[in-house]
Amino acid sequence: MIVSFxxxxxxxxxxxxxxxxxxxxxxxxxxxxxxxxxxxDRRDTVAVLSAIGAIVAFNSRAAVAFNxxxxxxxxxxxxxxxxxxxxxxxxxxxxxxxxxxxxxxQLQDTAWQSFDWTGGEVFATHxxxxxxxxxxxxxxxxxxxxxxxxxxxxxxxxxxxxxxxxGLISLGALLVAGVVAYFLTLRLQRLISEPLQQLVGEMGxxxxxxxxxxxxxxxxxxxxxxxxxxxxxxxxxxxxxxxRQLTTVNAKLEERVKQRxxxxxxxxxxxxxxxxxxxxxxxxxxxxxxxxxxxxxxxxHRVKNNLQVISSLISLQLRKNGVAEGHSELLSVRExxxxxxxxxxxxxxGEDLNEVAFDQFIRVFIDQxxxxxxxxxxxxxxxxxxxAVNLSVDQAVPxxxxxxxxxxxxFKHAFLGRKSGHVVVTLRQVRGFVMLSVEDNGWGGIDKAxxxxxxxxxxxxxxxxxxxxxxxxxNGSRAILKFPFHVTRATAILNQANSHxxxxxxxx
Amino acid sequence: MGPRFFxxxxxxxxxxxxxxxxxxxxSYRFPTDQVTAAYLYNFALFSHWPKSALDxxxxxxxxxxxxxxxxxxxxxxxxxxxxxxPVKVQLIHNLDEGDAAPHIVFFxxxxxxxxxxxxxxxxxxxxxxxxxxxxxxxxxxxxxVTVERRLHFVINLAATKKAGITISSEVLxxxxxxxxxxxxxxxx
Numbered sequence: 004m005i006v007s008f009x010x011x012x013x014x015x016x017x018x019x020x021x022x023x024x025x026x027x028x029x030x031x032x033x034x035x036x037x038x039x040x041x042x043x044d045r046r047d048t049v050a051v052l053s054a055i056g057a058i059v060a061f062n063s064r065a066a067v068a069f070n071x072x073x074x075x076x077x078x079x080x081x082x083x084x085x086x087x088x089x090x091x092x093x094x095x096x097x098x099x100x101x102x103x104x105x106x107x108x109q110l111q112d113t114a115w116q117s118f119d120w121t122g123g124e125v126f127a128t129h130x131x132x133x134x135x136x137x138x139x140x141x142x143x144x145x146x147x148x149x150x151x152x153x154x155x156x157x158x159x160x161x162x163x164x165x166x167x168x169x170g171l172i173s174l175g176a177l178l179v180a181g182v183v184a185y186f187l188t189l190r191l192q193r194l195i196s197e198p199l200q201q202l203v204g205e206m207g208x209x210x211x212x213x214x215x216x217x218x219x220x221x222x223x224x225x226x227x228x229x230x231x232x233x234x235x236x237x238x239x240x241x242x243x244x245x246x247r248q249l250t251t252v253n254a255k256l257e258e259r260v261k262q263r264x265x266x267x268x269x270x271x272x273x274x275x276x277x278x279x280x281x282x283x284x285x286x287x288x289x290x291x292x293x294x295x296x297x298x299x300x301x302x303x304h305r306v307k308n309n310l311q312v313i314s315s316l317i318s319l320q321l322r323k324n325g326v327a328e329g330h331s332e333l334l335s336v337r338e339x340x341x342x343x344x345x346x347x348x349x350x351x352x353g354e355d356l357n358e359v360a361f362d363q364f365i366r367v368f369i370d371q372x373x374x375x376x377x378x379x380x381x382x383x384x385x386x387x388x389x390x391a392v393n394l395s396v397d398q399a400v401p402x403x404x405x406x407x408x409x410x411x412x413x414f415k416h417a418f419l420g421r422k423s424g425h426v427v428v429t430l431r432q433v434r435g436f437v438m439l440s441v442e443d444n445g446w447g448g449i450d451k452a453x454x455x456x457x458x459x460x461x462x463x464x465x466x467x468x469x470x471x472x473x474x475x476x477x478n479g480s481r482a483i484l485k486f487p488f489h490v491t492r493a494t495a496i497l498n499q500a501n502s503h504x505x506x507x508x509x510x511x
Numbered sequence: 512m513g514p515r516f517f518x519x520x521x522x523x524x525x526x527x528x529x530x531x532x533x534x535x536x537x538s539y540r541f542p543t544d545q546v547t548a549a550y551l552y553n554f555a556l557f558s559h560w561p562k563s564a565l566d567x568x569x570x571x572x573x574x575x576x577x578x579x580x581x582x583x584x585x586x587x588x589x590x591x592x593x594x595x596x597p598v599k600v601q602l603i604h605n606l607d608e609g610d611a612a613p614h615i616v617f618f619x620x621x622x623x624x625x626x627x628x629x630x631x632x633x634x635x636x637x638x639x640x641x642x643x644x645x646x647x648x649x650x651x652x653x654x655x656v657t658v659e660r661r662l663h664f665v666i667n668l669a670a671t672k673k674a675g676i677t678i679s680s681e682v683l684x685x686x687x688x689x690x691x692x693x694x695x696x697x698x699x
Contacts, residue, residue: 062681064681065553065557065679065681065682065684065685066681066685068553068556068557069550069553069682069685071685074684074685145556146556146592146593146594
């Protein structure tokens with residue numbers, strides 16, 4: 004039977020188990036309840052009979068004492084109002100009937116004859132059940148002396164009928180509870196059986212429908228749990244197989260990792276030595292560059308010093324000649340040389356030896372020329388409108404000489420006979436060109452002096468710069484030099500840095 | 512004159528003796544007096560005396576003026592108790608003022624119902640029982656009557672109440688008649 008049960012599906016098993024448990028529980032509860040009721044009813048009946056018997060026995064004492072059987076019979080006749088009591092006998096003198104009550108239609112029972120009057124507790128009540136009847140003995144006592152016994156026979160068929168009715172009600176309740184339990188079980192078993200069936204289905208998809216042969220042979224669980232057990236066993240076997248494979252692969256991988264690590268260590272050592280070698284080269288290169296820079300500075304310094312010597316020699320010559328013919332030309336030459344001195348000084352003092360911050364050069368040079376030509380004494384104001392422009396040495400030297408010529412012209416000729424004036428020097432960089440202009444509000448007529456040495460030099464230098472000179476004569480003079488801007492290395496880096504900054508700002 | 516003559520003479524004498532004296536005593540006084548004594552004892556069990564009356568005596572005393580009855584009653588009730596007091600049967604001729612009052616006084620059939628003793632004790636807590644006709648009418652409390660060889664009794668409830676004695680309803684139910692009250696048996 005158990006083997007047959009084990010072959011049932013889990014759903015059926017669950018229904019059977021839950022129904023069995025619930026029905027057994029309900030049956031037990033009902034049985035216990037009925038037994039308790041029966042016991043309680045018997046106790047109640049005995050208690051009622053005890054009370055009635057005690058009252059009747061007490062009230063019969065005088066009748067027994069005065070030997071008044073009529074009074075005793077009359078007393079016992081009160082039992083007719085208790086339907087359960089079918090017979091009552093008042094016994095005296097060791098079971099001699101003194102008075103008796105017998106319900107109509109009932110046969111006389113002489114069970115009292117077999118009652119043991121001598122044994123047991125004399126003054127205690129006695130009761131026992133036989134079939135549907137309860138037999139009860141109540142002593143009749145007066146002043147501590149037993150003068151008789153009251154025998155009562157009660158029929159309990161009404162109790163039996165009540166038990167039958169209660170049993171039928173319990174059976175009905177059991178059936179109803181069984182039906183309710185069945186429907187509840189049908190719903191509840193799904194909580195367990197459906198996930199199991201789902202698992203079995205998924206396991207079937209993984210392993211197919213083949214079952215473990217061993218399980219079939221031992222008849223182990225033909226239900227879903229049996230299938231799951233098989234599946235689990237096979238899954239375990241597969242896991243173990245995979246584990247073994249993984250162990251093998253892991254061992255191989257570890258071997259390869261060791262090999263690769265050794266190779267990487269070797270490569271790393273090589274790289275480290277290469278990096279060290281390159282660092283050494285870089286340091287050497289930096290040292291060489293520093294040395295080169297130092298040399299370049301020294302060269303610029305020496306060029307500047309040489310030019311300074313030349314300038315000093317010209318100054319000595321000027322002082323020796325006094326204001327004679329050619330003084331002005333010498334002065335111009337000296338200022339041209341001093342412009343070159345200033346450019347070389349800026350070069351070796353600056354951070355970059357290849358270019359000159361030309362705006363800064365202009366500021367210093369204007370001050371220098373203003374002193375030389377006494378512009379301040381003559382109330383000639385110079386205004387500077389300078390943008391930051393860096394020029395290479397190749398552009399800065401001719402550009403500086405041009406500025407020297409133009410400013411010298413302005414200070415010397417533009418304000419002759421005038422008490423004041425002003426000069427505006429502008430430096431800008433516009434669309435790949437550098438614009439340098441010198442403007443004054445003097446007498447004008449600069450374009451007429453184009454044949455002078457200075458202006459010839461200016462035009463020559465402008466051509467050297469691949470630029471052009473423009474002279475405008477209106478409300479004074481205005482000379483404009485425009486030449487293409489050669490991007491120096493420092494300017495390129497500066498522009499690149501500025502471009503990066505602009506990009507970062509845009510991103511932010 | 513041999514032994515046979517002596518036995519014959521004795522038989523003749525016995526045959527001619529007055530049949531009344533010995534024969535009546537045996538048939539009449541026994542067992543009626545025994546039953547009477549038992550009734551007196553039962554009355555004692557089913558009656559209640561004032562507490563003061565019980566405290567006075569060590570014994571429960573049943574007194575009688577009839578010597579024969581006293582002897583039979585004493586023999587019948589020896590060893591009996593009422594409550595925790597042993598029953599004692601006492602023969603009295605007259606009850607003096609100084610004597611301790613008994614609990615029950617039994618008046619025999621020969622006693623006159625208007626006995627001065629009955630009058631004197633009628634207000635005392637003494638249960639008076641008698642056999643004489645008209646006993647309850649002259650102040651007695653219980654009169655015993657023999658009907659068809661069975662002892663019946665009539666109770667004068669008014670007299671018992673006057674004496675402060677309470678007789679149990681169980682006894683009242685058994686009485687043929689309860690004077691001074693509605694007959695109990697009649698109701699049932």
